[in-house]
Amino acid sequence: MQKATAEKSDPIAAQLAPVGRETVQDRVYSELRRALIGGLFEPSQVLTIRGLADALMTSTMPVREALGRLITEKALEALPNRSVRVPPITLERMDDLLRARILIEGEAIALAATRMNSRQISIIESMLGDWDEMRALKHKKDVDREVTLNQAFHFEIYRACGSAVLIPMIESLWLQSGPCIRVAIYAFSDAGEVDTAHYHRTIVKAIAAQDAKEARDALVADISRPFTFLRSKLEAEAKRGMSA
Amino acid sequence: MQKATAEKSDPIAAQLAPVGRETVQDRVYSELRRALIGGLFEPSQVLTIRGLADALMTSTMPVREALGRLITEKALEALPNRSVRVPPITLERMDDLLRARILIEGEAIALAATRMNSRQISIIESMLGDWDEMRALKHKKDVDREVTLNQAFHFEIYRACGSAVLIPMIESLWLQSGPCIRVAIYAFSDAGEVDTAHYHRTIVKAIAAQDAKEARDALVADISRPFTFLRSKLEAEAKRGMSA
DNA sequence: TTATTTGATTTGTGATCACACTTGCATTGA
DNA sequence: TCAATGCAAGTGTGATCACAAATCAAATAA
Numbered sequence: 001m002q003k004a005t006a007e008k009s010d011p012i013a014a015q016l017a018p019v020g021r022e023t024v025q026d027r028v029y030s031e032l033r034r035a036l037i038g039g040l041f042e043p044s045q046v047l048t049i050r051g052l053a054d055a056l057m058t059s060t061m062p063v064r065e066a067l068g069r070l071i072t073e074k075a076l077e078a079l080p081n082r083s084v085r086v087p088p089i090t091l092e093r094m095d096d097l098l099r100a101r102i103l104i105e106g107e108a109i110a111l112a113a114t115r116m117n118s119r120q121i122s123i124i125e126s127m128l129g130d131w132d133e134m135r136a137l138k139h140k141k142d143v144d145r146e147v148t149l150n151q152a153f154h155f156e157i158y159r160a161c162g163s164a165v166l167i168p169m170i171e172s173l174w175l176q177s178g179p180c181i182r183v184a185i186y187a188f189s190d191a192g193e194v195d196t197a198h199y200h201r202t203i204v205k206a207i208a209a210q211d212a213k214e215a216r217d218a219l220v221a222d223i224s225r226p227f228t229f230l231r232s233k234l235e236a237e238a239k240r241g242m243s244a
Numbered sequence: 245m246q247k248a249t250a251e252k253s254d255p256i257a258a259q260l261a262p263v264g265r266e267t268v269q270d271r272v273y274s275e276l277r278r279a280l281i282g283g284l285f286e287p288s289q290v291l292t293i294r295g296l297a298d299a300l301m302t303s304t305m306p307v308r309e310a311l312g313r314l315i316t317e318k319a320l321e322a323l324p325n326r327s328v329r330v331p332p333i334t335l336e337r338m339d340d341l342l343r344a345r346i347l348i349e350g351e352a353i354a355l356a357a358t359r360m361n362s363r364q365i366s367i368i369e370s371m372l373g374d375w376d377e378m379r380a381l382k383h384k385k386d387v388d389r390e391v392t393l394n395q396a397f398h399f400e401i402y403r404a405c406g407s408a409v410l411i412p413m414i415e416s417l418w419l420q421s422g423p424c425i426r427v428a429i430y431a432f433s434d435a436g437e438v439d440t441a442h443y444h445r446t447i448v449k450a451i452a453a454q455d456a457k458e459a460r461d462a463l464v465a466d467i468s469r470p471f472t473f474l475r476s477k478l479e480a481e482a483k484r485g486m487s488a
Numbered sequence: 489t490t491a492t493t494t495g496a497t498t499t500g501t502g503a504t505c506a507c508a509c510t511t512g513c514a515t516t517g518a
Numbered sequence: 519t520c521a522a523t524g525c526a527a528g529t530g531t532g533a534t535c536a537c538a539a540a541t542c543a544a545a546t547a548a
Contacts, residue, residue, distance in 0.1 A: 021324070021326075023530090023531065023532090024531080024532070025312070025531080025532085048498085048499065048500090049499075049500070050498085050499070050500095051499095058532090059532065059533050059534080060500090060532095060533085060534095061531080061532050061533065061534090062531085062532070064309070064500080064501085065308070065309055065312050068269075068309050068312060068313055069312055069313055069315075069316040071313075072313040072316060072317055073316060073317065074409075074412055080265070081499095081500095081539090081540065081541090082265075082499080082500055082501085082539080082540085083499075083500080083540085084500095093408065093409075096407050096408060096409045096410075097409055099407070099409075100407070100409045100410055100413070103347065103348070103351055104347070104348070107347055163340050163343070163344070164337065164340055165318075165337075165340045165341055165343075165344045165417075165420070166340075166344055168318055169344070169413055169416075172413075173409075176409070267500090267501065267502090268501080268502070269501080269502085292528085292529065292530090293529075293530070294528085294529070294530095302502090303502065303503055303504080304502095304503085304504095304530090305501080305502050305503065305504090306501085306502070308530080308531085325509090325510065325511090325530095326509080326510085326529080326530055326531085327510085327529080327530080328530095
């Protein structure tokens, strides 16, 4: 029988792209991740297996396994009733998440700053350009694209840190803070955009100069900003709740 | 109908302990975690759903979901053939794991050092005593108990750091380094025991003195030791492989 | 009107089945 | 003798079903 590996000597196989072997469960998992990081679900929202299966046009089986995986990485929460929901936002949890992100993403960007080659640096520089372009073109806020670009920019850098252990942890942290961040961006998108652009430019410049400390500091400022905004919003709401 | 929550005014309910509502899947997951952290599986060992289901005396359903969860936290590895195995040990991966553990567990113990109350401190002090007792009694090595005590000691401290985000990450790191550690302990248990005891005593003393830096340094030395041993062993094997 | 109960619907969990793919071994051919 | 072929057992994946627990709504009683 033909070998499964593409033979380099075979002129036909050279023309053929390998056909993916992704399972349905993998697609469901990726889709839910995307939705979570993008903040498509609201905090405290309850998700049902059959509901998601209908929405994703599949059976319950791949969905329940994907939900189980998301629960283990704390992207979702299993209630004692055995229903599953997006974790609610609390001040303590936000501070906890921010501290962990500063610690781990800070380490990753410091590593990346000393390891990125010129090709990788030019990629993130061009991403900066795409960003400016988008902001100039569209005056109304396009939060989805904003979130996607931001994610692509950061992970392009983290990927360069070369740690197969840190990167999944960072993904888990983004998964956990996704719903919070979305709320913050919605509330303060205009106020924060200019700062974001500034921090990102500082990051790129620091990496190009292989200045790990400067890169880390700029990153800390960048990821702290939405948390600070959200914190002030939550505190205002809590105060309003007290007086009511 | 009776409320599900225990009524404090009910004299009967006060006598009753809440009956757990653990699912079969949860038990399978916990059991596999225990086996992984304890190093009961060898690196590169392939696991089959039906095989585990037979061993655990359950059907395939809870096992496959537990395996999926362990794969997402990188405690197991999904091969392109769709079979799943314990990740093999490589030098790069070991260094990567150690760096992450130093970063995150170091932060956790520094936090704990400033937060542990006298009751919590006395608990870890008594664990030190249990340890000495065991070592005095049994001359032959009891690796299982050694690993269990070590885990209990460390996590008693980490729990006190009060971070619901960091602790699951540390659990994931232990899950990933479990198989490696077991190999190291087997190879070097006699050589390392006295060092382990010394580092643990230093940790307890530093925490009692609320000296975060000292506690972190001692922890780094403690968790680095098995990795250093294992590294030298792997390098020796690699050299032997070269000459053969 | 309000609190409680009863019944119907929804939901998660585990078992079983069907199917496709992989793996290992024996057979066949040169 | 050795490589290629073909068959059989093993394995993961997804669908479906049965059952128990939870939820919600209507109906009943105070």
